[in-house]
Amino acid sequence: MTTAQQPLHSGFGPASTAEEVAAGVDLTGRVAIVTGGYSGIGLETVRVLRAAGAEVVVPARDTARAAAALEGIDGVEVAAMDLIDPVSVDAFADGFLASGRPLHLLVASAGIMATPLTRDARGYEAQFATNHLGHFQLVSRLRPALRAAGGARVVVVSSRGHRFSPVDLDDPNFEHTPYEPFVAYGRSKSANALFAVELDRRGRADGVRAFAVHPGTIVDTGLAKHLSEDALRAAGAVEEDGTPVRDSARQLKTVPQGAATTVWCATSPALEGLGGVYCENCDISPLVAEADREAWLRDEKAPAGVLAYAVDPEQAARLWELSERLTAR
Incomplete structure (x- = not known):
């Protein structure tokens, strides 16, 4: 069983920018929290939400760095928080x-x-712990404020990297299996998508809807800092001189393009009454058919899509229960 991954044909696409999808949106009187809001697509998300009138709070491990990055964007509040530290x-x-x-x-x-x-x-x-459990704990603690909004959205940045691995509910922390960096990344991104599925199911009666997002591949955000230039060249993500390749049709996006689906999920009227879905290119992604899965996994130029295990409601419910156990203190 999976969620209904039916594209809406939103009129936007892979080349759309966050500013374009937010055109005409008025967020005056709305309050937003954006983790990672002082670099890359998070920073662009903050800029566009603030320009639309939202009051924005950015939690940051390094508050001085965050304040410097956000200088010039009036009305943004910075507060200390480290996702990997539950006390914080x-x-x-x-x-x-x-x-x-x-x-x-x-x-x-x-x-x-x-x-x-x-x-x-x-x-x-x-x-x-960082990508999933920290956000799970944050959202869980803030659910009273989300319910008080009388209509709220949670947007969880996942990734096409979910293709590297489903969540391993029996060994989430590599205690019994050899550690592989991209397998671990894939697990965390699958967890992000599943989190949105179950959060939406649990929150919809209170008007809290959730969405998972693949932003695209944006090399110059700092996220790829643990990858060598040789690895990035092999993936076709950078030129020989190290310059990032821009090709939105292949998901190689600019930062404004990368933030577009996040902003679309946060603000689009087209999503009223919907939730629990995985989105990319400013639309709901189609489900990858099982018969096409192997070809889709091999093809870096594959069209939009999400694998069934990343939107499986039963797995989402099991992950939620595991996350509650792991974050309880």
């Missing part, structure tokens, strides 16, 4: 809830990719 996540959430504000938009954009094996203080593998 709780402190940020407590501070926000104490302000009494509703939360209309929560964009889970922060993440790490293909890192060497690292574990947090609990012994959890860092990519799973």
Whole structure:
């Protein structure tokens, strides 16, 4: 069983920018939190949401760096938070809830990719802990503010990298299997997509809808810092001189293009009443047919699509239960 992945034919596409999809949107009086909001697509998301009138809060591990990156964007609040530190996540959430504000938009954009094996203080593998568990804990703690909004959206930045691996619910932290950086990344991105499925199911009665997003491949955001230039060249992502390749048809996007689907999911009227879906290129992605799966996995130029295991409601429910156990203290 999977979610209904039916494209809406939104009128936007892979070359659309965040600014274009937000044209005419008025977010005056809305409050947004954007993790990772001081670099790459997160920063562009903040800029566009703020330009549309939203009050934006950016939690950051390095508040000084965040403040410097956000200089010139008026009305953005920076607060301390480290996704891999549960005490820090709780402190940020407590501070926000104490302000009494509703939360209309929560964009889970922060993440790490293909890192060497690292574990947090609990012994959890860092990519799973940062990309999924940190956001799971943050959203769980902020659900009172999301419910108070009377209509809220949570946008979780996943990736086509979910193709590298489904979530391993029996060994999420590589305690029994050899660690591979991209397998770990794939697990965390599959977890991001599944999180949106179950969050939407649990939140829709309270007006809280959730979406997972593939932003595209944007080499110059810092996310690929653990990859060598040789690896990036082999993937066709950079030129011989190291210049990023721009080809939106192949998902090789600029930062404004990369932020577009996030902003579309956060603001588009076309998504009213919908949720629990995986999106890319400013539309709901089609489900990759099982018969086409192997060819799709091999083809870097493959059309939009999501693998069934990343939107499976039963797996999403099991991941939620596991995440509750792993984040309980």
